[in-house]
Amino acid sequence: MNKAQLIQAVADKRxxxxxxxxxxETVLDVMVRAVVAGDRLSVTGFGSFTPENRPARRARNPMTSEAMTVAASRVVKFxxxxxxxxxxxxxxxxxESGNCIQKAPKTPRP
Structure with missing residues (x-):
């Protein structure tokens, strides 16, 4: 989902x-629902949210130094x-004002 699709989804919903x-609240709801559904959400200039599956792994408990298994999980990366x-x-x-995410306009070359 990109910025234009996000705008359209919010307009369709409300x-x-x-x-x-x-x-x-509607923008955040649409964003969360898209990522939970497995879609990558990308807003140009701001960033992207991507769901990722992490496999089960072996780790060490820092308190006891005992080996343990960490279960597989699904996380969101930004x-x-x-x-x-x-x-x-x-x-x-x-x-000072305006949209801080948009790039500054390019100056024409002489």
Missing amino acids: GDSLTPAEAV RAGARFKDLVSGRAHMP
């Missing part, structure tokens, strides 16, 4: 008349987008 709280990483690390400057 229509156009949403309060801000309903809008946020990978931040390039713009998000740049803003957090300081490689890009946070804009």
Whole structure:
């Protein structure tokens, strides 16, 4: 699921008349349902959520040093987008207003 599909899913679920709280809750609900269903959710500039299966494995209890088996599990992984990483690390400057996730417009070459 990409950003456009996420927008369409929210619009299909709730229509156009949403309060801000309903809008946020609906977006989060659609995101969680997509990842639980096994879909990769990708929002350009923000990041992607991917479900992943982890196999069973052997581990060591740090308290007792005793070997133990960790059961197989299913987890969600988040990978931040390039713009998000740049803003957090300081490689890009946070804009005073507007959408901080969108890339700055390219300046035309002379």
